[in-house]
């Protein structure tokens with residue numbers, strides 16, 4: 001039906017009449033969206049079925065990627081492009097008198113994730129399908145995704161994200177594949193067997209979302225699980241209590257991926273996902289092979305951060321209690337099944353669950369965690385390890401279960417997400433584990449799908465690349481290196497700058513329409529978009545802007561040297577993260593002051609975009625000149641925003657942290673702006689306990705002046721005490737070395753300012769960044785996972 005635009009038009013009209021009983025000319029955007037979605041789904045139906053059959057027929061090993069978050073973004077454009085039918089649909093819409101973009105923009109942006117971790121999972125699904133790797137995702141079908149952000153009077157407000165309001169056209173409910181998930185109850189001992197008597201059951205209903213490979217006939221899926229009432233109501237609860245509790249299990253995404261949320265509900269969600277997903281995988285495996293003996297040969301289960309770590313004891317439970325295997329056999333299979341990705345070394349983000357929470361909720365699963373721990377301790381003892389070391393490494397300590405330790409001990413592979421991060425894991429944070437299991441730790445540097453983050457979000461740049469270097473890079477992003485031949489060519493540079501300007505204009509237009517602020521697209525677009533966290537140091541950026549403003553006001557020479565800048569921020573702060581929300585208020589307060597000062601506002605504007613999400617990112621990345629990646633060294637495991645910016649020809653202004661280190665290695669020192677403490681220096685300074693920010697405040701006149709502005713009424717639109725706690729935090733503790741790195745940051749920013757004046761050289765640097773960015777395609781990451789960890793081949 002998509003073979004020609006005429007044919008498509010005819011089918012579309014007909015289907016719209018039969019679905020909504022209307023002529024196409026009277027249809028609404030929602031109706032057009034829905035009908036288009038249905039037709040696309042039908043178009044891929046055969047491919048989806050064929051892919052299943054192929055995996056079945058070839059007896060292929062499969063990867064099951066478990067993550068509490070998948071930040072998919074919109075799928076419609078992605079699906080149209082990957083099926084190779086977007087042009088036909090566009091032409092068909094045009095001749096019907098409609099705009100395809102309008103319909104594409106109508107789709108809700110499923111925010112089933114917080115930020116980088118969830119977006120990574122989504123990029124990985126795209127790459128697996130595009131590389132024909134049999135792999136599916138498992139997640140929760142949160143009724144409400146990450147909150148929608150509103151900025152009111154400079155403060156963040158959180159509104160529910162009602163993404164399922166109009167139904168979601170891509171999901172397919174699989175009622176027959178529902179599972180019952182047990183909670184609470186107790187364990188009985190019957191003639192040598194442990195028998196779990198659950199207190200209640202909750203029904204898990206899967207919905208499958210197709211993940212379409214790039215023009216290759218291959219379709220994987222993301223399975224999202226919804227909680228519904230089980231047939232068996234618990235006797236000890238009122239039906240109302242039972243229903244309202246269970247609704248919450250797939251009710252909300254937790255609005256923070258890096259602080260420990262000590263609530264039973266969060267643990268319920270984790271077990272719900274783990275148990276439901278695992279049961280359905282095992283059911284399929286047993287239907288095919290009628291044994292669990294070969295499970296690890298046919299399946300790898302990947303644990304994305306520790307959130308789904310309960311998969312491990314759940315697997316043991318099934319093998320022991322249901323398959324009646326010996327411990328050793330069950331452990332051997334479990335040990336060959338799971339691979340774990342560590343995403344953070346921030347102590348507060350390493351999950352620990354109190355025994356008092358786990359044990360009553362999951363009595364049998366907890367017993368098995370205890371037994372895994374007991375056997376680990378016994379083995380360490382036999383090997384003559386010291387008590388101290390055993391206590392450091394064991395799973396249960398101080399009445400808490402350390403989920404990372406459970407994962408490391410039970411998985412065959414543990415990987416970090418960038419070279420620096422993996423080195424820190426191996427040599428510092430998890431050193432004893434690395435000594436114990438010398439081959440378990442692996443690095444797989446993160447990546448981003450170049451299909452979404454270049455081809456789809458920047459068609460102008462893609463078209464330019466097609467002309468310059470041919471289309472091969474689309475399948476093989478390493479081929480972007482062919483661009484290096486042209487970086488000195490003046491015409492190429494000019495064309496690139498022209499495209500950059502088009503994308504900056506488009507972003508400026510959106511900002512004007514949504515926020516009523518005019519920005520100059522000839523100014524430098526200096527952008528920091530990511531979750532709001534102290535370690536990411538949006539605060540350092542903000543204080544630097546205060547510095548620039550002060551200089552513009554007081555120094556003629558500075559003003560004459562200054563290239564106009566537009567500083568753009570986008571960030572959501574977890575609703576409960578008070579300090580982060582203060583930083584948002586500060587940025588908005590600076591913006592109001594600066595943007596309304598007629599003396600300086602042709603030089604300096606500050607924008608805080610509302611509700612930064614994947615769809616917004618797709619507009620922002622291509623429009624960026626300077627990519628701010630300024631986390632305190634050692635704190636950002638990888639970052640992926642840095643890669644999206646690079647691929648679209650922005651220059652990185654950043655610290656030697658996460659994947660910035662690898663960006664620098666690739667592009668060379670001359671094509672990136674690196675400043676500040678490195679990871680070793682940060683660790684040394686941390687360990688010495690010698691850092692005293694107050695001394696800097698008292699002795700450094702610049703820092704003194706700027707920090708005083710936080711509390712001396714300088715920001716006359718807000719209460720004088722509004723930013724007192726930011727002031728106190730910086731002067732007394734400054735845990736992320738904002739003041740320590742401040743001058744280095746300032747100097748690097750001045751180099752950027754100077755460099756931008758030479759547009760030809762700037763374009764050259766940007767082109768080098770694009771040319772080297774193929775390394776960060778998630779296709780490369782997924783090939784690495786397939787070869788180094790999963791041992792899974794692409795199907796032919």
Ligand SMILES: *Cc1c(COP(=O)(O)O)cnc(C)c1O
Nearest residue numbers: 115116530613614617639640641
């Ligand atoms: C890529 C992306 C992130 C991750 O950004 P970092 O700078 O790596 O933290 C977060 N949110 C969205 C919407 C993204 O697209």
